[in-house]
Structure formats: structure tokens, C-alpha cells
Amino acid sequence: MSEPNDFFVVGGTLRVQSSSYVTRPAxxxxxxxxxxxxxxxxxxxxxxxxxxxxxxxxxxxxAEGVRTVIIDLTS
Structure with missing residues (x-):
């Protein structure tokens, strides 16, 4: 379980295991x-x-064995 101070994140990407992430239909x-x-x-x-x-x-x-790549083009 995450630390209490890790629940709220201001700006940026949440960690994959973050308990504050809300799963959406998307x-x-x-x-x-x-x-x-x-x-x-x-x-x-x-x-x-x-x-x-x-x-x-x-x-x-x-987790299903699919190779993924994330490329950041914002810089």
C-alpha cells in the first residue's frame, strides 16, 4: 500500500500502482x-x-507479453 503522502499527486503521471487512480471506461x-x-x-x-x-x-x-514503447515528442 502506498504511503499516505503518496495518495495525492499534483501534476504529472501517477505511478502504475497508485491507489488514487480512478479506473474509467477509457x-x-x-x-x-x-x-x-x-x-x-x-x-x-x-x-x-x-x-x-x-x-x-x-x-x-x-503483463500479457506485448512489447510496448512510449515515445515522448513534447521536447
Whole structure:
């Protein structure tokens, strides 16, 4: 279990094991489409959980033996 001070995160991506992450329908939807080999993108305003969604989906795929790569093009 995470430390009490680790529950709330201001800005940035939540850790995969973070207990404060709220699973949304987008989690299953993105996972299903990526697993099917479809091109996917997530479009929403800033600080809405896009990076956390991406990281959690990648880890879920990796747990099933799928190789994943995350490339940051923001710099």
C-alpha cells in the first residue's frame, strides 16, 4: 500500500500502482483497441489523466507479453 503522502499527486503521471487512480471506461476502451492493433489517440484537456492512462495501458499489455514503447515528442 502506498504511503499516505503518496495518495495525492499534483501534476504529472501517477505511478502504475497508485491507489488514487480512478479506473474509467477509457481504460478498457483504449486497451481493447490497442490490443486489436488499431491506431489510437487520446484527446482531452491538460491534467485529465492522459499520461496515466497511457502508462497503465502499456503496463497491462506488458503483463500479457506485448512489447510496448512510449515515445515522448513534447521536447
Amino acid at each position: 481504460d478498457q476502451e483504449l486497451y481493447s483497441h490497442v490490443k486489436a492493433g488499431e491506431f489510437c489517440y487520446v484527446l482531452t484537456s491538460r491534467q485529465m489523466g492522459k499520461s496515466s492512462l497511457m502508462v497503465r495501458t502499456a503496463r497491462r499489455l506488458e
